[in-house]
């Protein structure tokens with residue numbers, strides 16, 4: 001009789017960071033008044049009924065933080081990326097699951113998507129971020145199903161090394177495109193103006209789309225959905241970089257002047273020093289009023305790097321000759337800010 005080959009057990013590494021998914025309220029029917037970040041990651045995962053797939057993987061738990069994601073600071077990102085790099089050396093690891101608050105999950109997803117895309121051979125197992133709109137203590141908590149969906153995806157061979165995804169309410173979004181667009185519904189996210197990667201129904205993922213590719217020093221989308229490129233540090237260079245540059249966002253709006261820009265330029269932050277980069281959340285195609293443009297130009301002359309994005313929720317910017325600053329095709333201002341920060345770090349800023 002042939003010996004049965006031992007089934008390879010996969011490993012899923014869970015990182016808890018807090019958020020509503022781990023939030024607690026005294027009243028299980030109160031979904032508004034609760035404290036984010038109460039239940040630890042191991043306990044959260046233990047509440048999920050995985051069914052027969054529970055035998056297909058082992059879990060490792062690391063509590064990275066226990067916060068409301070509005071309070072997230074860069075050191076949590078460096079800790080996450082350091083732990084991901086550490087565990088990526090373990091061949092049993094099939095994926096990472098990060099529980100996160102919904103408020104800034106799109107920023108963490110974008111940051112991780114960019115940083116891991118640059119790693120040699122794109123060798124990092126899939127990273128799935130998930131979250132919840134209702135606290136863990138709620139009678140109808142949505143977190144357990146979201147965790148179950150995300151784990152199901154990570155242990156599915158079809159999703160091996162699929163970059164960074166956000167799994168919520170039965171949808172799988174690309175980390176680069178996802179945005180929170182609602183504050184009051186379980187399906188709070190959208191990938192618009194692009195499509196989500198997949199929908200999960202009864203454990204089946206549909207509509208899987210091609211992945212992004214990156215070359216060694218710049219990040220380019222292979223599809224023509226979104227075109228942008230910028231320099232990005234390696235994970236090691238990022239971890240060795242002491243002070244992240246200060247990059248802020250400025251809006252253009254009716255009656256806007258350059259005052260805010262001058263104020264930002266003249267301000268010396270005790271924690272992050274002088275202004276190094278500025279993202280314009282411009283009107284429409286990323287435009288700015290005459291006075292804002294003038295102020296941006298003076299900031300540029302003072303050595304501040306200016307990138308132009310749009311305040312429109314689902315902007316796709318076209319290259320135009322009359323754009324005054326670097327045109328950041330279609331990225332939201334908060335994501336453009338992350339990209340500009342990484343670009344400055346890569347250039348020893």
Ligand code: ASP
Nearest residue numbers: 019020068069101102103
């Ligand atoms: N304030 C929460 C957070 O982002 C919201 C949530 O998780 O839904 O941490």
